[in-house]
Amino acid sequence: MRQWIIYTLALGLGAAPLVAHAAAPASEASDAAGDRRTPNERIRGALALPLKAQELRKAGAGEAEVKAGLKAAKDKKVRADDAAELLEEAAKATREHGPVDNFGAFVQSKLDAGLRGRDLAAAIREEHAARGKGKAKGDGKGPPDGKGPPDGKGPAEAGAPDEGKGPPDGKGPPDGKGPPDGKGPPDGKGSDDRGPEGAAAEGKAASDRGPEGKGPPDGKGPEDKGAEGKAPENKGADGKAADDKKPEDKGKPEAKRK
Amino acid sequence: MIRAFVPVLLALTVACGGAASGGKVEQAIAIAKEIRAKPDEAEKILGEHKLTVEQWEDLMYEIAGDPAMAGQFEAGVQK
Numbered sequence: 166m167r168q169w170i171i172y173t174l175a176l177g178l179g180a181a182p183l184v185a186h187a188a189a190p191a192s193e194a195s196d197a198a199g200d201r202r203t204p205n206e207r208i209r210g211a212l213a214l215p216l217k218a219q220e221l222r223k224a225g226a227g228e229a230e231v232k233a234g235l236k237a238a239k240d241k242k243v244r245a246d247d248a249a250e251l252l253e254e255a256a257k258a259t260r261e262h263g264p265v266d267n268f269g270a271f272v273q274s275k276l277d278a279g280l281r282g283r284d285l286a287a288a289i290r291e292e293h294a295a296r297g298k299g300k301a302k303g304d305g306k307g308p309p310d311g312k313g314p315p316d317g318k319g320p321a322e323a324g325a326p327d328e329g330k331g332p333p334d335g336k337g338p339p340d341g342k343g344p345p346d347g348k349g350p351p352d353g354k355g356s357d358d359r360g361p362e363g364a365a366a367e368g369k370a371a372s373d374r375g376p377e378g379k380g381p382p383d384g385k386g387p388e389d390k391g392a393e394g395k396a397p398e399n400k401g402a403d404g405k406a407a408d409d410k411k412p413e414d415k416g417k418p419e420a421k422r423k
Numbered sequence: 424m425i426r427a428f429v430p431v432l433l434a435l436t437v438a439c440g441g442a443a444s445g446g447k448v449e450q451a452i453a454i455a456k457e458i459r460a461k462p463d464e465a466e467k468i469l470g471e472h473k474l475t476v477e478q479w480e481d482l483m484y485e486i487a488g489d490p491a492m493a494g495q496f497e498a499g500v501q502k
Contacts, residue, residue: 207480215496231490
């Protein structure tokens, strides 16, 4: 038994430098990648920087964040071609996951920590995946699944009339979607649309999801459950609306969405 | 008298500033187009415009940081 332990320790000690050597080139590779570029490549890469900055803006990142990110990169003497790659990565991540509030500060902190190249790009991706505020504005494409608004996450928004928070593609009207008394959720957005009997009984469930599939923001995380908690009230509101209004009136907001 | 000149001076200042940034973007667009036409001669092209790689990078940073300039550059390069 002792012999096994000794062998294992010896093997471990022997292998440690090998592992260290194997890991080193991987982390250095990203730093070295920039140096391997010829001046021509560097110049061409730099040319892309304003274009990538625009891409990031169009993806939905705030101007302050773009500027802060650029400033952080410049202050840290990140070459323009590398900065262009970073912004490209950030733009992709922003399109996929939405913008993050602290992009500039985040880049600054990662640069301070010594991250460069692919490592920094990976960190940016992870940050957006973890803290991105829903789907971004995108470049007029909107969310591919056609689901709810990008930022309709919190319970505070459940049941409230949707104030300009429609999907980025502009398909859904931002206003006038809630029931007339303003108590219920905007149609297609509230949890009662998913609710079993109440909404369905009113004949809303099917239309709320809409033929274009822009209905409820399904699968948006635990916050949405908070909205479900409001369903009974909303049902009441819907019930009221059903009493007060004719069926044609209900149909109008649906028609608007198309 | 001085009051009368203040708006004129302000207008001139703004105009000169705008022209300067516009001139930079125009220059950058011209260079970018040349580089795109002859990518292997990028360094030589910069030299012809009396710019070093570092100066070019600084210019790109400056343009990228200004949405108006970046938009102008984007439009100019894509023409």
